[in-house]
Amino acid sequence: MNTVLKIGGYTLGLLAVFGAAVGIGAAVTPTATSATPSVPEDHTDMSTMTSAPAAGAASLPGGLMVSQDGYTLRLAAPTVPAGEQVPLRFQILGPDGAPVTGYQTEHDKDLHLIAVRRDLSHFQHVHPVLDREGTWSVPVDLSAPGEYRVYADFTPTGHDGGLVLGADLAVPGTFEPVALPEPAAVAQVVDGYEVTLAGHLVPGQSSELTLTVTKNGAPVTDLQPYLAAYGHLVALRAGDLAYLHVHPAGEPGDGVTPAGPGITFYATAPSAGDYRLFLDFQHSGVVRTAEFTLHAGETLGAATTPIPDSASPGPTAGARPDTGHETTATDGHGH
């Protein structure tokens, strides 16, 4: 089942990319591919369920494309000057080429805008305002120059399932890239808050992650609802900034979901590798963000394992366990 899904997703993903490349084809491709019902009924990945009609696109992680299913994220400008309150303006163009004005509310908002510098620093999650013509606008803190990825997470009216479109935004100036922090279970947050992460990302599977909030060492049990949940988690893949679908387990007022200290999510990592997680939670009227680096896959700590330097093979060559085999094979090959 998984193999079929993966192959299907890969193929359809290529089609979707091709469709986006030729422009007009983007509106046609998903319709054609959606005729193939490749999503099994017992599939538990909610992200796939909510995007079932575009199975191929749903298998491809979100945020990698500026155009999908005929919808396009168009920034008002690809470059904006650095500043703390830069007015960011953009439109979502629909299959007819006109700005979309109708949206379905998801997580309390019609559209969620995520901005992050391409080194996975300077994360922001904001909620733009839509005008009558279909132009969204919101001030964004772009005081740190660099290349940014901007994501629009939304559901157009009449579209079955959500979309996450991504576009690049350049902020000219002196760019000093920040290395991805090493994986750590505890994130320090401002104002005495600490968030502890429990759980593992398993490639290709929905994985349970629980984030536990404390303040000055004491569990926080009166988290406030934020975006129809006790926390909002965004996960991005290091390397290409793919945007993962993450869903909270339960919601405020359902009678079973506690207001902390633990907040549980289900996230699906599309591959092994490093991910950066950003948890927004609200307490005492203020939204704060906790950030984590998490490695998906069997080898913990691989995030910091350097790629061997081929220019200096001396110390590592002798330590390779298969050196003898290679020598034997080479001898045999040469007769």
Ligand SMILES: [Cu+2]
């Ligand atoms: Cu949001």
